[in-house]
Amino acid sequence: MAILPIIEAPDPRLKIKAKPVKAVDDRLRQLLDDMVETMHAAPGIGLAGPQVGSELRILVIDLARDGAPPAPMKFINPEIVWASEETRPWEEGCLSLPEQFAEVERPVEVMVRYLDETGKKQEVHAKELLAVCLQHEMDHLEGILFVDHISALRRNMILRKMTKTKKLKATVSA
């Protein structure tokens, strides 16, 4: 297992449309394990392929609360097959936008079809935080960040802050 570097915005690698996984093999399972380790170390509750430089439609989620045993979930080629009409705002953050938060309005419930790490077709009816997290991570597979759902004014404010922090970090480590 290995901790992978997490790509921070703004970065063109976060803007790609990820490609479907063709074969669920040991290499892919290794990458998913590394993503789980990376997410736990961050710490975060979700991580999508493009955030660690992968162009594949994969993501990991772990909603276990502090002190509870880890409960990682792995999703390959996830697809939303149904979403509730009811929507709700939820405050979101992102490992690619550290320390930035904003309320995003999304469907309260979604049905997601995906492959598990054995390549078997699965379906989950997600509610509450799992529904939010799945939609947030699946956005990453389309090159969409949570800030793309908020006003241009707020988004530009957050991205300007991120650019400044990145420059500062580069200066410090130079």
Ligand code: NI
């Ligand atoms: Ni994110």
